[in-house]
Amino acid sequence: MIPIDGLPVLTAAEMRAAELAAMVGDVTEATLMDRAGAAIARAVARLAAGREILVLCGPGNNGGDGYIAAAMLRRQGLPVRVAASEAPRSDGARRAAALWDGAVEPLVQAKPAPILLDALFGTGLSRPLDHSVQQALCRLASAAWLRIAVDLPSGVATDDGKLLGEMPRFDVTLALGAVKPSHVLQPAASLMGQVRLLDIGVSTESQAHILARPGLPEPNATSHKYSRGMVAVVAGSMSGASELAALAALRAGAGYVLHLASAGPSGPASLHAVVRRGYAADALSEERIGAIVIGPGLGRDGDASERLNAALVSGRPLVVDGDALRLVQIEALAEHDGSKILTPHGGEFTHLFGKTADDKLSATRRAARQSGAVVVHKGADTVIAAPDGRAILCPEASPWLSTAGTGDVLAGAIGAMLAAGLEPFRAAEAGVWLHAQAARACGKAFIADDLADALSAVRG
Template sequence: MTGGPILTAAQMRAAEQAAFDAGVDPYALMERAGALAADIIWRAGHRRDALILCGPGNNGGDGYVIARLLRERGVVVRVAALGDSRTASAQRARAAWGGPVEDMMTAPPASQMVDALFGTGQTRGLGQAVAARLCALADAATITHAIDLPSGIDADDGRMLSPMPHYGTCIALGAYKPAHLLYPAAGHMGRLARVDLGIALPGAMHRIAAPRLSAPGADAHKYTRGLVTIISGAMPGAAMLAAQAAAHGGAGMVRLVSDDAPGKLAHAIVRQPHGEDALNDGRIGALLIGPGLGRDDAARARLTSASGTGHPMVLDADALTLLAGDRVSAIPPGAILTPHEGEFVRLFGDLPGSKIDRTLAAARLCGAIVIYKGADSVVATPDGRVAVASGASHWLSTAGTGDVLAGLAAARLAVTGDPFRAACDALWLHADAARRAGAAFVADDLPAALPAAIAARL
């Protein structure tokens, strides 16, 4: 489930300082970072000529190490700097390079460009002329790499502090930073590669990775595999879509509670009319309400009834809108919430900080697991765990895909009994189903792609 730690700039500096206090030589750490990055650049570009752009700090020092090691492999390497090296390790790395250092503002381009100007400590954008020159050099290259972070972004929230090019690869040093996964900065990075610097890192935040799933055992049956109940409402099609996703998402049985569910629906999905008996089943592993629920008095009554059952819950769409304002306190503890941007603001207001900060604050406020959806999706728990998913198909920006995610989250909750794991699994499988569906799909295409996505993780 975890695909590498995510650290803020301050957390990364603290981790490095702890390593130095424990006896790690700062220059040795720079050599390790540069060597690991050079390996990635070598595999991508081999002997293509390279221009390494070095800044005045330790990120620039990494660049000098990379330049020296690529030169030792026979690459024609040139270094262009933006000022003199200011830290002891960077000065040592520049001396070890020993070759000429050009002025970045006048250096001609190369087939490969490596941005080692500024790392996680950047708090303001590049000057207009420097930003324009960086973009021009990147545009002239066929292969581009950014070391740790592209220059010109805020490491902690993904804001672009100045214009920046698109990089083919970004090599994260030690840990991912929030900007690797949060937009708009994430949209300027192609492949993400993380190198392990061999130092201890805190583990509260992680990138979501491919889950490890298990096939049902020989003694499994439909109820032990997880019973999902989905409550429909004014627009039954949305709940039907969620039911299809839950049925294909690994649940043993799916019940759709609806008085009116027109259209085609898998025969294995049980339809049941509204009534108290629909919720009085102790075998329910996950209860989903919200897709197509409506916002009238009948919808409110159904939400109130569902919230009082004590079943593990997934709350989506209209249920979130009905809970906005002074009803946030009515959210069942441990539920999974799946708001998009508008629903999130209606529920929790305009919280400060990055998307990670806001999701974490919301989870603590309501005592639930929050999936803050979008091009970047953040999962947070009240106890401080955070996971981030990014890079899913932008074709997911179509009607009904949120209903599919909600149904899938309910299925994984019923299967695992773990809301945080269920949320992370659902996000990854949702993205993989979209990848398999290709381009211009509709939400109805996604449930059919889920079995293959699950099979690939068994």
Template sequence: MDAALEPLLTPAEMARADALAGNGPALMEAAGRAVALAIRARFRPVPLLVLAGPGHNGGDGYVAARHLERAGWDVAVAPLAPPGGDAAGAASRWRGPVRPFAPREAARAGLVLDAVFGAGLSRPVEGLVADTLAAARAPLVAVDVPSGVDGATGAVRGFAPQAALTVTFAWRKPGHLLNPGRDRCGEVLLRDIGLPRAVLGAIRPATFANGEWELPRPGPHSHKHARGHVAVLAGAMPGAAILAARAARRAGAGLATLCTEDAALARALAVAEPGTLVHRGAATELDGRVVVLAGPGLAPDAATRAQLAALLAAGRRLVADAGALSAFAGAPEGLRGAAILTPHAGEFARLFGPMGEDRLAAARRAAALSGAVVLLKGSDTVIAAPDGRVAINQGAPPWLATGGTGDVLAGMAAALLAQGMEPLGAACAAAAWHAAAARSAGPGLLAEDLPAYFHAAFPRVSML
């Protein structure tokens, strides 16, 4: 992975980081102080109720309560159960009001601090806890994650409240970026509490937040043949292939070729997209260095399967999308040898089977099975490598949810692969650039407009 990517720690890895660092009471004091400072920076003083669980999150809540009371806030703590471990020490220093852990108390608070359960929760939030969290009418601030959000997967265990603000520590968790947990967190603040980065060497995290990538740039002596060649297979819906080829050219490929063995389609394509080449014949007839994009507009049929089998047998670098994926429904081994697969959730399920609630685990399994980088598209796009490394993309705006934007993304990934990036880097960089271009375009985006915004987004991705 690129050094600019941010490590994400699962709850188990975070617990190990805490253990390696030692001095739990000092870390708890720093975490609670960070929560108190975040609340003071964003809210005016109002009656605040701290809902405190019996574990570390509850301990952080007791510390935050103490610091806020010292700052003049009206604070009360509602404990779910007697605290244990380091949290017991934090609770013993609380001298302020104690209230029942009850819905009526949450309903009348001016601000609620959810310090009940942390990111490692493995059982559903229900009963009294769910009822009390749901009763809050005022803004809610969460410690680490809203109670009920699984920090490893973003899944909601039973019930999870909607937070206005979530304060987490040292490193974010996957659940901060994966839906539905991401949406329940509201604004996420990451705060340093003194955990040394050196512990990452022992933990060796394999999950990352997708970040800024150094994109290929042409040099003073570059020419079109040196900048990579992308061939896009055209089929029943040629507009999708045209769109993917346009995206590949805008993303820096020196040459883009539309391939078809249909004579009538070849004649139509020849006048459809100035600057794009047309090859009437098989993509295997092109130079062996070409990156082939198969899928946009292709029918998921036996002819598509045969084309892809020939390409893989010839050792062509392949990016498979859309129809190329559905053509191998239930038989992902047929795509072994491809460089990048770009399914959305439906295509993923047809190819690999049900995804389940753990998108990271599903993408990792798919990458290991296929031997390809799997770019699982969505509002929380996941990019997984066969070796288990995975990145979660950030910042994709909702107006990307329109027909054709996946064709654009596939063209970008193929272009970056053709320009020399490794498959994982090409997929990650394409996803980041795609999202940045969409943010530049703004609402009302059409897929065919998106490539025109690549140049505006380029500096936002290539900042290293």
């Protein structure tokens, strides 16, 4: 059972292609299914700790994995029963079912067991479960002590995080061969419990990966405040938000943070490390600025638009957040020839790029291509995409992040990474990772100021 940090993410079609490519020489579909069944049996034996296991088998190859795992678990002397929703339909499932020498109970009549192994449907699910199958799955899941899904919980689509109907909550999901988008996209991801990969010897490559601990810029003996990275935070009508971004940039490791506001110093007296200056358009053309953060507390009035235009024409690397995402035009962004990172939440994303039926990964990739910017599409399942197609999917972040000011902290953290010289995609990744770690370190009911402060500690 491999933790999924940093692993490639494959859609159902990409996974099928990878499996086909792996079938060379004496490796057949049956070989892969045997490997999957064996890996599942090993994982389940460990998790079940001697308790009775009920394996639910569907008609396709996901069911096939279930029959093989059941046969292996029984051979190890563990108490196992099998219940099927219908007879096997694929060749793989028929061969696998023949290896199970016990009884097969009809799913709707099956009695619960403490360990439930769901091998009804995996990547081949193409429509909602039949009502009787769904009811049986929910009934058996609610009576179980531990619910384990094979590849994906039956009832979730593979590529977009959608639920095709009412679903029970699982404790563990054993992804086979590769992580799929729904293992991290919401709402599906929140029902999967711990997601772990089982290796089945299929080599997988993708431009999309799960977030992992990134390389973070570190100072050395020759570093000075400017080489560490100078961040200019452009303030507006609500200086609290820009103050938070400035604090976060410092806490994330920036060497110099400049807060540019109209009406003189306004921040809390304790924040001595932030350099405060009155805003003037020419302040943004300062060569040493490694990143401009614009949007937190900017407002949406004429002054705000003017400041945004000045930031765009400065050509300096940009982090565009909050109010600036409501003011900016995609065409103007595409014309800015420096590095740029946009950090929209769902509402801001729709405002900028329009409503779409696409899944979050595809929509974010399209937005990055269209704007020429790295797009950090925030949420419980943040997706980061670069114009060249690279993407990072982030596992569920702390729900306690849903409080005012946490987005400003993220913008500041990303600004620090960009100013330190990371390329924009890596800067976004590093900022998002630091932010998620800081939230974890803060526990519950923290405030955005605590989150910004916690960035120092999680730099490690």
